[in-house]
Amino acid sequence: xxxxxxxxxxxxxxxxGKKRGAAAWISSVFENKYIGLVALAIALLMPFLxxxxxxxxxxxxxxxxxxxxxxxxxxxxxxxLLDLGxxxxxxxxxxxxxxxxxxFELPVLFTLPAVVIMCILAGLIIxxxxxxxxxxYLAIVTLxxxxxxxxxxxxxxxxxxxxxxxxxxxxxxxxxxxxQNPIIFYYLTVLIVAGLVLAAARLGKSRLGRAWKFVKExxxxxxxxxxxxxxxxxxxxxxxxxxxxxGGMLFASHLTAISPMxxxxxxxxxxxxxxxxxxxxxxxxxxxxALAISLLPELLRDFAAYRYLxxxxxxxVVMVFRPQGLWPPRGAEAERTKAQREAAAFANGLKK
Amino acid sequence: MAQFISDIPxxxxxxxxxxxxxxxxxxxxxMVYGIIKLLNFAHGDIYMVGxxxxxxxxxxxxGTFHMLGLFALIIVMMIxxxxxxxxxxxxxxxxxxxxxxxPRLAVLITAxxxxxxxxxxxxAIASPNPRGFPVRLDGDFVLVLGARVxxxxxxxxxxxxxxxxxxxxYIRRTSTGRAMRAxxxxxxxxxxxxxxxxxxxxxxxxxxxxxxxxxxxMAGAYYGKIDFLMGFIIGLKAFxxxxxxxxxxxxxxxxxxxxxxxxxxxxxxLVGGQWRDAFAFAVLILFLTLRPTGILGERVTERV
Numbered sequence: 310x311x312x313x314x315x316x317x318x319x320x321x322x323x324x325x326g327k328k329r330g331a332a333a334w335i336s337s338v339f340e341n342k343y344i345g346l347v348a349l350a351i352a353l354l355m356p357f358l359x360x361x362x363x364x365x366x367x368x369x370x371x372x373x374x375x376x377x378x379x380x381x382x383x384x385x386x387x388x389x390l391l392d393l394g395x396x397x398x399x400x401x402x403x404x405x406x407x408x409x410x411x412x413f414e415l416p417v418l419f420t421l422p423a424v425v426i427m428c429i430l431a432g433l434i435i436x437x438x439x440x441x442x443x444x445x446y447l448a449i450v451t452l453x454x455x456x457x458x459x460x461x462x463x464x465x466x467x468x469x470x471x472x473x474x475x476x477x478x479x480x481x482x483x484x485x486x487x488x489q490n491p492i493i494f495y496y497l498t499v500l501i502v503a504g505l506v507l508a509a510a511r512l513g514k515s516r517l518g519r520a521w522k523f524v525k526e527x528x529x530x531x532x533x534x535x536x537x538x539x540x541x542x543x544x545x546x547x548x549x550x551x552x553x554x555x556g557g558m559l560f561a562s563h564l565t566a567i568s569p570m571x572x573x574x575x576x577x578x579x580x581x582x583x584x585x586x587x588x589x590x591x592x593x594x595x596x597x598x599a600l601a602i603s604l605l606p607e608l609l610r611d612f613a614a615y616r617y618l619x620x621x622x623x624x625x626v627v628m629v630f631r632p633q634g635l636w637p638p639r640g641a642e643a644e645r646t647k648a649q650r651e652a653a654a655f656a657n658g659l660k661k
Numbered sequence: 662m663a664q665f666i667s668d669i670p671x672x673x674x675x676x677x678x679x680x681x682x683x684x685x686x687x688x689x690x691x692m693v694y695g696i697i698k699l700l701n702f703a704h705g706d707i708y709m710v711g712x713x714x715x716x717x718x719x720x721x722x723x724g725t726f727h728m729l730g731l732f733a734l735i736i737v738m739m740i741x742x743x744x745x746x747x748x749x750x751x752x753x754x755x756x757x758x759x760x761x762x763x764p765r766l767a768v769l770i771t772a773x774x775x776x777x778x779x780x781x782x783x784x785a786i787a788s789p790n791p792r793g794f795p796v797r798l799d800g801d802f803v804l805v806l807g808a809r810v811x812x813x814x815x816x817x818x819x820x821x822x823x824x825x826x827x828x829x830x831y832i833r834r835t836s837t838g839r840a841m842r843a844x845x846x847x848x849x850x851x852x853x854x855x856x857x858x859x860x861x862x863x864x865x866x867x868x869x870x871x872x873x874x875x876x877x878x879m880a881g882a883y884y885g886k887i888d889f890l891m892g893f894i895i896g897l898k899a900f901x902x903x904x905x906x907x908x909x910x911x912x913x914x915x916x917x918x919x920x921x922x923x924x925x926x927x928x929x930x931l932v933g934g935q936w937r938d939a940f941a942f943a944v945l946i947l948f949l950t951l952r953p954t955g956i957l958g959e960r961v962t963e964r965v
Binding site: 385389391393438439441442443444445446448449450452453454456457460461463464574578581585589614615616617618620621622623624625628629632 | 698700755756759760763764765766767768769770771773774775776777778779780781782784785893894897900901904935936938939942943945946949950953
């Protein structure tokens with residue numbers, strides 16, 4: 310098999326040289342370490358190109374969606390835990406921010422400590438009993454928790470029941486400057502989001518991040534090598550929850566009104582789709598995936614009825630033909646194709 | 662409290678009735694999970710598709726239904742079962758079979774995608790608004806120990822029971838049933854022993870999906886309203902039922918469905934109907950953490 314491959318590559322070197330050069334150029338652009346800064350610069354310059362309230366609104370929503378995808382990437386992409394109820398953390402963050410800001414007439418930003426604490430608690434409550442479970446049970450339990458969160462928000466009086474919470478105070482105002490102005494809020498959001506994405510990416514390269522990847526690849530081996538897998542998984546969950554909480558705080562402030570309808574399973578599935586499509590584990594890919602998932606529907610307004618059908622089919626197609634996502638983390642590709650090859654061999658055996 | 666005690670027979674019967682729906686759907690989850698260790702998220706949506714197929718046929722034949730009555734409904738149910746069975750097999754061939762042996766995470770994500778595609782495919786074809794089912798089964802009731810039991814309820818439960826007994830016999834007595842049990846024990850081993858693994862898996866999907874389709878038509882005729890997201894919650898609950906009974910265990914799934922129906926019925930009587938769904942999921946989480954093997958399940962260890 311390997312011999313075949315190498316002779317083939319010798320033959321194609323001359324013919325395919327040009328194409329390979331182009332591919333190498335593209336990948337060198339994508340692997341460039343300044344690409345994150347370029348993306349940030351584009352995000353900061355966008356309001357100078359289009360500053361209609363509609364465009365600013367959509368771009369702010371997209372930026373919030375990027376935080377969610379970055380947070381879910383910690384759980385699914387780094388640690389390999391399928392969380393189908395991720396939107397619950399957005400709900401916890403948004404409701405905490407909304408309730409406290411409204412009760413104490415505080416700018417939403419000042420609720421940050423409470424939001425972080427509540428999200429850590431939520432992550433512990435959901436994670437502690439479930440993370441000992443088998444991987445596929447975990448998926449359905451998180452789905453159940455997501456639903457319970459929504460039903461609870463729908464039935465309690467403190468969360469405003471089905472009509473939710475409205476008239477949430479502005480994000481921040483110092484002196485006479487109101488930071489709730491859409492463009493200022495957009496810039497604040499982009500800066501917060503950029504910081505969180507960077508932090509998540511750095512986290513992935515830390516000692517803890519390497520432990521997560523080890524747990525994802527082979528949990529038993531990780532345990533044998535002295536990694537406390539339960540603790541490591543719980544930490545992934547909590548980090549994911551905090552990122553979701555930040556997203557919720559921005560979400561509540563952006564919309565100034567929240568209701569249980571914003572936190573349905575569809576939203577969890579969309580965030581998952583962004584992570585899977587972009588490339589689980591690669592923060593740059595995930596950011597791109599999040600932007601694609603949140604901005605494409607705006608461009609494809611005419612196909613609104615088929616949008617989610619298309620998303621569903623896309624999930625299946627990506628998993629069957631390119632399980633590593635469109636832009637996988639470096640180094641994962643070779644391993645994945647090997648796993649795929651084994652899977653194919655097994656499937657071939659079944660066909661005989 | 663006296664009110665509650667006098668309500669017990671009614672609550673018990675309602676729970677048993679809803680539980681028999683859960684059991685029918687739980688069977689499909691449990692069979693598929695037992696054989697290829699796949700959590701088929703699209704299963705609840707097959708139930709929804711079944712309801713929509715029943716709706717389409719009944720609307721097409723229109724007024725003639727009332728002359729034919731219940732008999733016609735059973736024929737429609739059988740046609741729906743056939744079609745949903747085929748849809749189940751197609752989903753398996755397109756989405757799951759190419760990923761046989763792939764990492765668990767990939768297969769789970771594919772299943773979520775398949776579920777999504779079915780839900781929004783139906784929404785795109787049949788419009789996302791809820792539809793009224795053309796046939797309502799509401800008839801006279803008889804009082805049994807103070808519980809109001811309607812004739813259609815009894816008939817639907819009898820149909821559900823007959824389907825379950827048929828399935829149980831099929832799995833215990835026929836050679837295909839033996840092949841299913843063999844694959845669930847050791848897939849590679851069965852392959853080497855000459856079992857046509859892929860054919861048997863397809864048949865499993867066919868049967869499971871057909872049962873879900875039957876439940877869909879029955880639920881449509883009983884509740885009178887269908888929409889494209891109706892399979893989501895009930896799929897989750899059927900999974901809960903399968904886990905309660907011991908996933909992979911056919912009789913466990915039936916038992917789990919009835920137990921969940923009862924627990925939910927009594928639970929919502931005690932803490933209020935708006936908590937009904939939350940209650941069911943809380944039971945799921947409790948079971949998974951305290952007794953993940955279920956009531957009748959055997960010890961399962963995660964294979965590496």
